[in-house]
Amino acid sequence: DTEVTQTPKHLVMGMTNKKSLKCEQHMGHRAMYWYKQKAKKPPELMFVYSYEKLSINESVPSRFSPECPNSSLLNLHLHALQPEDSALYLCASSLLLRDGGSYEQYFGPGTRLTVT
Amino acid sequence: AQKITQTQPGMFVQEKEAVTLDCTYDTSDQSYGLFWYKQPSSGEMIFLIYQGSYDEQNATEGRYSLNFQKARKSANLVISASQLGDSAMYFCAMREIYDDTGNQFYFGTGTSLTVIP
Numbered sequence: 001d002t003e004v005t006q007t008p009k010h011l012v013m014g015m016t017n018k019k020s021l022k023c024e025q026h027m028g029h030r031a032m033y034w035y036k037q038k039a040k041k042p043p044e045l046m047f048v049y050s051y052e053k054l055s056i057n058e059s060v061p062s063r064f065s066p067e068c069p070n071s072s073l074l075n076l077h078l079h080a081l082q083p084e085d086s087a088l089y090l091c092a093s094s095l096l097l098r099d100g101g102s103y104e105q106y107f108g109p110g111t112r113l114t115v116t
Numbered sequence: 117a118q119k120i121t122q123t124q125p126g127m128f129v130q131e132k133e134a135v136t137l138d139c140t141y142d143t144s145d146q147s148y149g150l151f152w153y154k155q156p157s158s159g160e161m162i163f164l165i166y167q168g169s170y171d172e173q174n175a176t177e178g179r180y181s182l183n184f185q186k187a188r189k190s191a192n193l194v195i196s197a198s199q200l201g202d203s204a205m206y207f208c209a210m211r212e213i214y215d216d217t218g219n220q221f222y223f224g225t226g227t228s229l230t231v232i233p
Contacts, residue, residue, distance in 0.1 A: 031219050042207055042223035043161070050219060088159050096219070103149040103168070103211055105221055107161035 003027075004108035006091050012114045015081060021111050023074040023091030032074040033092040033105070034066060036085075043090055049074060050096055081115045088112050118142065120208050122224035129198045130232050136183070137193040137227045139208030145169075147213035150191040152182065155226075156204040164206075167191060169213075198231045205229075 004025045013019050023032065030051050035043035048056035049068040063085075065077040074091055094105040121140045129135035141150065152164040167175045167182045175182040183192040195202055208224040 033219075033221075037159075040205070040226070040228070042226055045220070048219050055219060090159075090161060092161075094219070103213075104151055104163050104166050105209075105211075106163060107153075110159045110161075112159065 004091055004093055004106050006089075006108035006111055008111060009109065010112045010114075012116060013078065013081065014116055015083075017081075018077070018079045020078065021076040021089055021091075021113075023076075023108055024072055025093040025106070025108075026072055027093060027106070028071075028095075029093035029106075030071060030096050031094045032068060033094075034074070034076050035090040035092065037088045037090055037110075039088075047076075078113075081113075083115050086114045118224075119222035120210055120224035122208055122227050124227045125225070126228045126230070128230050128232055129195075129202075131200060132197055134194060134196045135198055135229065137195070137206050137208075137229065139191045139193065139224060141189050141191060141208075141210050141222075143189075143210065143212055145212045149211045149213065150182070150184070151209040151211070151221075152180070152191075152193045153207045153209060154202075154204045155207065161207070165193070195229075200231050200233060203229060203231045 007022045032049045034046040037043045045058050046060045047066045052068045063080050067075040088110045090110045091108040092105045148169045150167045154162045165177045165180045167184045179196045181194045205226045207226045210222045
């Protein structure tokens with residue numbers, strides 16, 4: 001099973017709203033990632049969690065707040081977003097290199113976020 | 117410097133023909149992995165194929181093969197017998213095995229492939 005699930009598939013929110021994106025995987029991967037992707041562009045890394053600890057934060061504005069409550073779940077809390085934050089948000093997971101095994105990263109289907 | 121370069125923003129191929137999507141990479145590491153992903157208009161990033169830096173054989177997965185030329189630092193994707201469903205964006209990516217965290221994946225800018233019936 002190489003499945004990463006994400007909910008919701010689509011989200012429309014106002015600039016004053018608070019919402020959360022959820023991601024789940026059951027492959028035993030201990031690295032989990034959030035990416036932001038604009039149309040026709042490559043994914044931009046936002047955050048990486050390793051063993052449920054934040055290991056990479058790519059200078060993301062504080063209106064995006066990640067959370068990794070356990071080894072299978074990853075959340076992205078959204079608050080006071082701007083229209084330019086509208087994008088596809090992709091979650092991914094992979095094995096950590098020190099755990100051995102394969103190196104690829106598996107992606108979820110994404111959440112299409114529109115900020116109005 | 118760009119870690120991954122894809123120089124073909126858009127490509128067209130006739131159905132049933134083969135097509136090569138170019139990818140060059142930049143690393144001073146000896147150990148790294150190279151990947152290709154397909155992203156249809158639905159948005160999901162689909163893992164296609166992987167090549168390790170120490171693998172002597174070119175990777176193959178069904179109709180996909182990776183033409184790995186280490187000295188030239190290129191990792192081109194070859195799709196044989198193109199199908200209409202192959203129309204999508206294709207991203208080349210790299211993971212350096214011994215970077216600080218081992219978790220950084222670098223993506224190219226992508227190639228948009230259109231298969232013509």
